[in-house]
Amino acid sequence: MIQNRRYGGRVGRHHDRGFDRRPPPYRLTDLPPTLALVKIYTRSGDTGETSLFGGGRVPKNDPRVAAYGDVDELSSAIGLAIATEPQSLESDVLGSVQRDLFSIGGTLASPAAYKVAKALEKTTIPETRIAELEAAIERVEAGLPELTAFIVPGGCAKSAQLHCARSVCRRAERSVVSLALQEQVPAQVLVFLNRLSDLLFVLARLANHRANIPDTQW
Numbered sequence: 001m002i003q004n005r006r007y008g009g010r011v012g013r014h015h016d017r018g019f020d021r022r023p024p025p026y027r028l029t030d031l032p033p034t035l036a037l038v039k040i041y042t043r044s045g046d047t048g049e050t051s052l053f054g055g056g057r058v059p060k061n062d063p064r065v066a067a068y069g070d071v072d073e074l075s076s077a078i079g080l081a082i083a084t085e086p087q088s089l090e091s092d093v094l095g096s097v098q099r100d101l102f103s104i105g106g107t108l109a110s111p112a113a114y115k116v117a118k119a120l121e122k123t124t125i126p127e128t129r130i131a132e133l134e135a136a137i138e139r140v141e142a143g144l145p146e147l148t149a150f151i152v153p154g155g156c157a158k159s160a161q162l163h164c165a166r167s168v169c170r171r172a173e174r175s176v177v178s179l180a181l182q183e184q185v186p187a188q189v190l191v192f193l194n195r196l197s198d199l200l201f202v203l204a205r206l207a208n209h210r211a212n213i214p215d216t217q218w
Contacts, residue, residue: 162204
């Protein structure tokens with residue numbers, strides 16, 4: 001038997017020169033908790049259920065899972081928009097929004113918040129963050145041509161990606177509304193998502209404006 005250096009576990013006898021036969025320099029138990037390798041698959045969801053933060057298991061099509069799943073997709077859509085040139089366009093604003101969405105996901109995944117109150121302390125979206133979104137909307141909008149008609153999504157790639165993120169944001173908002181009709185959801189989560197879709201809209205217009213591409217009016 002030899003040691004697999006990547007995982008620190010034993011693998012079957014192998015004579016490949018690609019394996020290092022020396023013992024690993026450390027064991028996984030020696031690593032700090034923040035550095036310990038986490039196994040990606042657990043098989044616990046193979047039957048169509050998933051675990052919630054704080055305990056309990058639900059089907060993967062549960063409204064709560066749908067809500068935080070859509071929020072996760074929204075963060076990915078924003079990540080794609082950030083990665084689209086010009087990457088510098090309001091990247092700090094969008095990056096901070098992604099961190100907010102991670103916090104919202106944690107909140108939505110916790111039906112029994114009292115059980116994990118300590119862990120959820122940093123997931124609260126304060127009113128100041130919503131005020132910051134509003135300030136960003138007003139700042140960006142002040143530099144854009146007056147909006148006189150509905151806008152057809154498109155234009156440059158950056159704008160198109162931001163419009164995609166905006167439409168995903170609206171879907172996430174609808175999912176959270178559906179959840180809020182059945183379970184308790186912090187009010188600021190819905191307010192945040194509503195403002196965020198407006199922010200993504202003006203940023204999409206800004207991207208076209210910076211690229212000297214006029215918005216396509218309906």
